[in-house]
Amino acid sequence: MRLTVAGAWALACAAACGRGDPRVLADARRPLTGYLVVRAADCDTHLATLAELQRPALGDRIAAAAAVVVGPPSDSTIVRRALASYDLAVPVITASAPRYAALARLDGARGLPEPPSLVVVDRAGRAVLVRPSPTTMDALRALRAELARLAAAAR
Numbered sequence: 001m002r003l004t005v006a007g008a009w010a011l012a013c014a015a016a017c018g019r020g021d022p023r024v025l026a027d028a029r030r031p032l033t034g035y036l037v038v039r040a041a042d043c044d045t046h047l048a049t050l051a052e053l054q055r056p057a058l059g060d061r062i063a064a065a066a067a068v069v070v071g072p073p074s075d076s077t078i079v080r081r082a083l084a085s086y087d088l089a090v091p092v093i094t095a096s097a098p099r100y101a102a103l104a105r106l107d108g109a110r111g112l113p114e115p116p117s118l119v120v121v122d123r124a125g126r127a128v129l130v131r132p133s134p135t136t137m138d139a140l141r142a143l144r145a146e147l148a149r150l151a152a153a154a155r
Contacts, residue, residue, distance in 0.1 A: 025102050025125045027063035031154035032128065035093075035103060037068045037117045040075035042133070043082035046116035048140070049133040050088055052147060061151035062120065068093045068103060070115045106130075118143070120150065 027033040036050040053064035067083060069076045069092055076092045083090060093100050103119060104111045106127045113119065116133035129150060134140040 030063040032062040033065045034120045037115045040078040042116040046133040
C-alpha cells in the first residue's frame with residue numbers, strides 16, 4: 001500500500017494535533033495557509049473567498065488548505081458538493097478532525113471565528129489574519145490587497 005502526500009500529511013497532522021502543536025495547521029510547502037470557516041448555508045456566497053487563495057498571484061505563497069464546517073456533520077456533504085461545483089479541490093474539515101481542534105485553539109478560549117470567516121496561519125501555526133468573508137465587491141478588493149501584502153511579506 002502506497003502512502004500519498006495527502007495521507008502522510010493527515011498522519012502527521014493527527015500526531016501533531018495530539019501533542020497540541022499548532023504547526024499542524026501550516027502547509028510546509030508555502031509560508032502561509034488559509035482556511036475558510038463556513039456553515040452549509042454560506043456556500044453559495046462565500047466559497048469565492050477560498051477561491052481567492054488559489055489565484056495565481058498568491059498560489060506560491062498562500063495555500064488554500066480546507067473548508068472548515070461549523071455545524072452538524074451532515075453539512076459536510078453540502079459543503080463538499082458546493083466545493084466541487086466551484087472546482088475548488090480542498091478538503092473539508094469537520095469537528096471530529098484534529099485540525100478543527102487546532103484551529104479552535106488559535107484564538108484562545110473564543111474558539112473558531114464566526115462563519116463565514118477566513119483564517120490565515122503562518123508556518124509556526126500562528127494566525128496572521130482572521131477576518132469575515134467579504135460580502136461586497138469593495139470588501140473583496142480590500143481582502144485581495146490584504147492577501148497580496150501578506151503574501152509579499154511572507155518568508
